[in-house]
Amino acid sequence: DIQMTQSPSTLSASVGDRVTITCRASQSISSWLAWYQQKPGKAPKLLIYKASSLESGVPSRFSGSGSGTEFTLTISSLQPDDFATYYCQQYNSYLWTFGQGTKVEIK
Amino acid sequence: QLQLQESGSGLVKPSQTLSLTCAVSGGSISSGGYSWSWIRQPPGKGLEWIGYIYHSGSTYYNPSLKSRVTISVDRSKNQFSLKLSSVTAADTAVYYCARVNWNYRGAFDIWGQGTMVTVSS
Numbered sequence: 001d002i003q004m005t006q007s008p009s010t011l012s013a014s015v016g017d018r019v020t021i022t023c024r025a026s027q028s029i030s031s032w033l034a035w036y037q038q039k040p041g042k043a044p045k046l047l048i049y050k051a052s053s054l055e056s057g058v059p060s061r062f063s064g065s066g067s068g069t070e071f072t073l074t075i076s077s078l079q080p081d082d083f084a085t086y087y088c089q090q091y092n093s094y095l096w097t098f099g100q101g102t103k104v105e106i107k
Numbered sequence: 108q109l110q111l112q113e114s115g116s117g118l119v120k121p122s123q124t125l126s127l128t129c130a131v132s133g134g135s136i137s138s139g140g141y142s143w144s145w146i147r148q149p150p151g152k153g154l155e156w157i158g159y160i161y162h163s164g165s166t167y168y169n170p171s172l173k174s175r176v177t178i179s180v181d182r183s184k185n186q187f188s189l190k191l192s193s194v195t196a197a198d199t200a201v202y203y204c205a206r207v208n209w210n211y212r213g214a215f216d217i218w219g220q221g222t223m224v225t226v227s228s
Binding site for chain 2: 001036044050095097
């Protein structure tokens with residue numbers, strides 16, 4: 001099975017900061033990677049698919065990059081609404097795996 | 108706009124079977140380019156994929172749960188279901204149903220609101 005390792009687990013940042021979250025796959029997954037945002041008590045929301053494609057309606061301050069085994073989610077200028085937990089997710093051969101999550105907290 | 112809604116028992120006794128249904132509205136469960144999944148999240152923890160079904164009935168399951176999981180589809184009712192047998196306290200979680208978008212390379216683009224299931228006697 002493919003394992004996904006996210007870092008950091010927790011990130012403290014201020015409004016306006018540039019934030020980067022990393023996700024590493026235990027083997028190559030090409031660009032079969034997505035990123036989600038989850039707020040307490042809510043279902044996850046898709047932000048990025050195919051590693052770098054922005055879901056409709058998602059602010060352009062969110063961006064994704066990478067291929068193979070290393071991927072990043074970047075928030076160019078952190079906004080108050082962005083404090084949440086973020087998950088990466090991979091797909092390979094009818095198996096899906098999530099990263100353990102990164103909680104973005106107010107500094 | 109397509110929506111998903113989970114329903115089922117919120118309290119299940121240990122060793123019994125958890126049963127949930129996901130109703131699909133605003134679109135057909137048989138639409139091309141899409142499939143369906145169940146995902147769960149224990150309190151305070153991360154997301155765990157449970158299994159997948161295509162509208163034809165083809166299924167794939169998380170190897171760690173495979174022996175206890177059955178996912179089925181009812182195209183006439185536009186819904187799919189999850190059964191998890193021999194539950195323990197470790198199965199206590201919020202259970203989500205979600206749509207798999209193959210145009211998005213397997214991303215889950217639409218989610219239900221989730222339903223909390225507690226395993227307790």
